[in-house]
Amino acid sequence: xxxxxxxxxxxxxxxxxxxxxxxxxxxxxxxxxxxxxxxxxxxxxxxxxxxxxxxxxxxxxxxxxxxxxxxxxxxxxxxxxxxxxxxxxxxxxxxxxxxxxxxxxxxxxxxxxxxxxxxxxxxxxxxxxxxxxxxxxxxxxxxxxxxxxxxxxxxxxxxxxxxxxxxxxxxxxxxxxxxxxxxxxxxxxxxxxxxxxxxxxxxxxxxxxxxxxxxxxxxxxxxxxxxxxxxxxxxxxxxxxxxxxxxxxxxxxxxxxxxxxxxxxxxxxxxxxxxxxxxxxxxxxxxxxxxxxxxxxxxxxxxxxxxxxxxxxxxxxxxxxxxxxxxxxxxxxxxxxxxxxxxxxxxxxx
Amino acid sequence: xxxxxxxxxxxxxxxxxxxxxxxxxxxxxxxxxxxxxxxxxxxxxxxxxxxxxxxxxxxxxxxxxxxxxxxxxxxxxxxxxxxxxxxxxxxxxxxxxxxxxxxxxxxxxxxxxxxxxxxxxxxxxxxxxxxxxxxxxxxxxxxxxxxxxxxxxxxxxxxxxxxxxxxxxxxxxxxxxxxxxxxxxxxxxxxxxxxxxxxxxxxxxxxxxxxxxxxxxxxxxxxxxxxxxxxxxxxxxxxxxxxxxxxxxxxxxxxxxx
Numbered sequence: 001x002x003x004x005x006x007x008x009x010x011x012x013x014x015x016x017x018x019x020x021x022x023x024x025x026x027x028x029x030x031x032x033x034x035x036x037x038x039x040x041x042x043x044x045x046x047x048x049x050x051x052x053x054x055x056x057x058x059x060x061x062x063x064x065x066x067x068x069x070x071x072x073x074x075x076x077x078x079x080x081x082x083x084x085x086x087x088x089x090x091x092x093x094x095x096x097x098x099x100x101x102x103x104x105x106x107x108x109x110x111x112x113x114x115x116x117x118x119x120x121x122x123x124x125x126x127x128x129x130x131x132x133x134x135x136x137x138x139x140x141x142x143x144x145x146x147x148x149x150x151x152x153x154x155x156x157x158x159x160x161x162x163x164x165x166x167x168x169x170x171x172x173x174x175x176x177x178x179x180x181x182x183x184x185x186x187x188x189x190x191x192x193x194x195x196x197x198x199x200x201x202x203x204x205x206x207x208x209x210x211x212x213x214x215x216x217x218x219x220x221x222x223x224x225x226x227x228x229x230x231x232x233x234x235x236x237x238x239x240x241x242x243x244x245x246x247x248x249x250x251x252x253x254x255x256x257x258x259x260x261x262x263x264x265x266x267x268x269x270x271x272x273x274x275x276x277x278x279x280x281x282x283x284x285x286x287x288x289x290x291x292x293x294x295x296x297x298x299x300x301x302x303x304x305x306x307x308x309x310x311x312x313x314x315x316x317x318x319x320x321x322x323x324x325x326x327x328x329x330x331x332x333x334x335x336x337x338x339x340x341x342x343x344x345x346x347x348x349x350x
Numbered sequence: 351x352x353x354x355x356x357x358x359x360x361x362x363x364x365x366x367x368x369x370x371x372x373x374x375x376x377x378x379x380x381x382x383x384x385x386x387x388x389x390x391x392x393x394x395x396x397x398x399x400x401x402x403x404x405x406x407x408x409x410x411x412x413x414x415x416x417x418x419x420x421x422x423x424x425x426x427x428x429x430x431x432x433x434x435x436x437x438x439x440x441x442x443x444x445x446x447x448x449x450x451x452x453x454x455x456x457x458x459x460x461x462x463x464x465x466x467x468x469x470x471x472x473x474x475x476x477x478x479x480x481x482x483x484x485x486x487x488x489x490x491x492x493x494x495x496x497x498x499x500x501x502x503x504x505x506x507x508x509x510x511x512x513x514x515x516x517x518x519x520x521x522x523x524x525x526x527x528x529x530x531x532x533x534x535x536x537x538x539x540x541x542x543x544x545x546x547x548x549x550x551x552x553x554x555x556x557x558x559x560x561x562x563x564x565x566x567x568x569x570x571x572x573x574x575x576x577x578x579x580x581x582x583x584x585x586x587x588x589x590x591x592x593x594x595x596x597x598x599x600x601x602x603x604x605x606x607x608x
Binding site for chain 1: 352353356360363364367368430431432434435436437438439440441442604606607608
């Protein structure tokens with residue numbers, strides 16, 4: 001059983017009620033000071049077939065909100081609807097029904113794009129430009145004054161570790177370098193809301209660490225960050241809250257520790273014992289041995305009596321830890337449940 | 351509009367870096383070779399031959415660039431997903447289209463202007479008659495540019511909703527049909543029903559009239575081109591481009607970028 005990491009306590013956290021609805025977990029009545037992103041019953045169907053009479057639902061009635069200054073992780077397997085949601089938010093596709101607002105403005109209002117930064121999934125930019133030229137191009141688009149433009153471009157290249165590659169055309173960039181320049185263009189104009197589609201994709205551990213640091217910096221600067229990811233450890237580490245989407249439907253929303261905390265699985269006892277195995281046979285048969293050490297899980301109700309018996313037999317108790325499921329286990333539980341229900345459903349909208 | 355200008359300059363930069371303007375070398379070589387050969391094979395009509403050859407080359411090279419780059423203006427950006435990050439900025443979709451259109455027209459203008467300079471240099475080399483063909487040639491070059499603008503608008507329109515291959519076919523088809531609109535309008539046949547004749551007439555007005563822009567013969571003979579035709583062709587090209595561009599913008603604005 002993987003160890004449980006200390007939970008991130010969301011700085012905006014309010015009292016909220018959690019309800020388990022079948023397999024799904026929905027955080028109800030989230031009272032947030034201000035919502036930077038509000039999504040109401042957002043649905044996206046893609047017509048297909050010769051006459052476009054059939055339709056594939058890529059996103060079904062998504063409702064959620066992201067608080068101002070919050071880092072929100074959007075989790076889900078391939079084709080779950082993460083990219084569809086993000087594309088709807090930034091206006092690349094249009095909803096079949098439902099609405100969404102960013103900073104109080106409708107997503108159909110182009111002027112709000114000045115306050116958002118967006119990194120597309122597997123970004124690809126004009127490969128005939130150098131990194132500095134690309135950032136300068138986006139800075140011009142965002143109407144930054146000439147002096148500020150130069151300083152911002154230089155600063156941003158330094159921030160994403162591409163200072164030495166500033167004069168190299170993007171066609172010579174690796175996937176990881178493109179990802180970094182993508183992050184740079186997304187935050188170049190100091191947006192209030194940053195939306196990143198798979199920002200860690202294609203990055204080596206160093207690159208991932210750098211992007212994680214950038215996200216944490218954005219959080220410290222009070223920015224709202226929504227990012228999708230497959231890498232659950234990153235989500236656990238960075239996010240105030242996460243949302244899990246499977247098969248176009250939102251399955252759960254909440255702080256990572258709240259989500260996994262619902263599935264507390266008892267206590268783990270770590271002890272050392274070098275005596276006769278017959279004495280503690282009932283315990284040792286359930287424990288995992290590493291040298292002289294034994295690791296064993298017991299229910300909270302049995303904990304006291306177990307400790308007494310171990311102590312009585314001369315075992316040294318090294319630690320007692322509460323065991324909770326990880327975000328990965330929770331995620332897999334939802335995904336496998338969904339596949340069991342509808343194994344043939346694969347909606348990607350492509 | 352300012353943002354459309356930024357996109358246009360970037361589109362021009364793309365064309366330059368993709369070595370689109372290298373065609374000028376081909377044009378220069380053609381003109382040099384023609385200037386040398388024409389003196390040996392044509393007596394007294396050197397200017398006419400050079401003007402016809404030069405204008406034809408300007409038109410064909412321009413058309414190739416307009417069609418083959420024009421059809422990829424939007425579809426290529428969609429295939430490569432280079433426009434995703436851009437359209438998440440405050441750039442409106444019509445501004446993006448206008449920028450792409452403007453960028454290619456700018457490329458064609460620079461290209462055509464450079465070729466026109468080459469043509470005038472070649473003319474200077476072979477000039478013997480003392481006839482003043484420069485004015486009409488300049489107008490002919492201007493008309494070629496108007497024609498190319500129209501072709502770019504059509505290519506852009508198709509680029510917004512179909513594949514590059516089909517866009518090439520549609521654009522080339524419309525261009526060829528547009529060379530025969532006057533014939534289509536005046537076509538009379540006893541075997542053709544009245545309804546079909548009316549349809550043809552309407553179609554001839556609907557199709558882009560590329561015949562109007564062809565003043566090559568007049569330019570080659572040094573005949574003055576009426577100012578009214580210049581005004582008429584300019585207005586026609588601007589109006590037609592605006593209508594086609596509006597259609598392209600209407601389609602692209604509603605398009606889901608999957």
